[in-house]
Amino acid sequence: MPPIIEVSDLTKEFTRPDVRPGRFAGTRSLFTRARKVTTAVDGISFQIGEGELIGFLGPNGAGKSTTIKMLTGILVPTSGTVTVAGQVPWRDRRRNARSIGAVFGQRTQLWYDLPLRDSFEIIRDLYSMDPATYRTRLGEFTEILDLDEFIDTPVRSLSLGQRMRGDLVAAMLYAPPILYLDEPTVGLDVVAKGKIREFVAEINAGRRTTVILTTHDMDDVERLCRRVVIIDHGKILYEGDVEMLKAQYVxxxxxxxxxxxxxxxxxxxxxxxxxxxxxxxxxxxxxxxxxxxxxxxxxxxxxxxxxxxxxxxxxxxxxxxxxxxxxxxxxx
Incomplete structure (x- = not known):
């Protein structure tokens, strides 16, 4: 079976004016042709099979978020190729959007002033979901994540843990085969972290959802991931089994x-x-x-x-x- 995500020699460079210090530096930058190139992702390659749960790890500034943005189609790479579920993400954004779900720890896709349930119903209509399928799926997710007590509460009144659980449901209601999680447990208490980990493990094992998890919480990785890709300075340092990583470096x-x-x-x-x-x-x-x-x-x-x-x-x-x-x- 071909990989559901395939990355080959992926590079992303950002170019900006090379501003020299001194008086009138801002004015000079308007007329100079000098440019400074920063390589955020530097020729990385990896594959992810259908149904895998991968930890995508690295320090701040390593290139993780830039890579995820290219996988989701937000950014166009400088060079290299990416296919996600057989599609090039930035060339067919509409089809790609139906193939992926995404949860970013510090951002929400929920409607701030509406009750959580209303956000789910808007997503149902956006993705033309069958009403019976919607009710069944929402019921399953509500039970796993204990949404009953706050599903009719406006999003602005939810705690961070409650809002993150709502974002997870919003990302998976239309059953995308791929889920990107960027720091989903940051700032959460132990109970909220446990619920989110349980949900991620369930959709991965029960629904064969491919999950790419970016996190600094090693407990998330220990509990959920069998394989990791570790990146630093835009290059892959390690790709493989978590236990083999421990055996190699301990x-x-x-x-x-x-x-x-x-x-x-x-x-x-x-x-x-x-x-x-x-x-x-x-x-x-x-x-x-x-x-x-x-x-x-x-x-x-x-x-x-x-x-x-x-x-x-x-x-x-x-x-x-x-x-x-x-x-x-x-x-x-």
Whole structure:
């Protein structure tokens, strides 16, 4: 099956006048031909299969939003090609709009002064939805996202979490096969984040909706994504499985042991280094490439009366931070 999104050698450059500092700089810029070119996206290529849920990650200014805008047809690339559901987004904006849904964390597609339900009905009419299909789909989404208590409230009176849930429904009412999510959980409380993650997981698994998630919240990625594309300075640093990313860049792991019958500060191991300890708990660090986890666990449990032991999973945020540090622009 061909990929539903295919990006090849995609580049986007922005050109502006090269304004030199000094008196009358603004006036001189009106007459100069000097231009400054900024490359926001620099020849990236990737594919996304139907039904995938991809994390599209990178620091601020990495080129994420510019890429998403080219995928949605808002921007025209300087060079390279993009196809989304068999269409070139910026050449056939109307057909492309029916193939995609989009939620941007700090912007809304809802009507500010109208009740949330009225916004949904306007979208129903805009996309010529069958009334029965609309009612069924809205009922399903209302149940998953708990919209009942505020669906008749004007959008201006909704909390950020409520408004984001409304935006998700608005983006998926007409059942587009592709959903773009740009920071959908930014600024939300734990309950709202949980509801949104549940909804995204449901439409991805149950409806085979392809989801491209841009976020700085690594919990979103850990809970939802199996594969990530990491971009920085307009270039792709990593594309692949989340667990493989951890395995590739995690050089140490921690084991935390708890005890009650002896002083944990006396714990030692030939296979691990103690990094912190007090009377009841010790944390040891080891190299998983040299020593397997069971070997360290067996060594500790066979020599000490340990009451509890846990192996800490590598933190994805730390892994990505290490990736940014190691892969400088000059190295790429």
């Amino acid at each position: 050089t140490s792991r921690d084991i935390v042991v708890h005890c009650t019958d002896f002083d944990a500060t006396t714990i030692t191991s030939p296979f691990a280094q103690v990094v912190s300890a007090d009377a009841f708990k010790a944390t040891l660090r080891f190299d998983p490439e040299r020593t397997a986890v069971p070997k360290v666990v067996h060594d500790l449990t066979s020599r000490y009366p340990i009451t509890d032991l846990s192996v800490l999973e590598p933190d994805l945020e730390d892994v990505i931070r290490q990736l940014y540090t190691e892969r400088t622009p000059n190295a790429r």
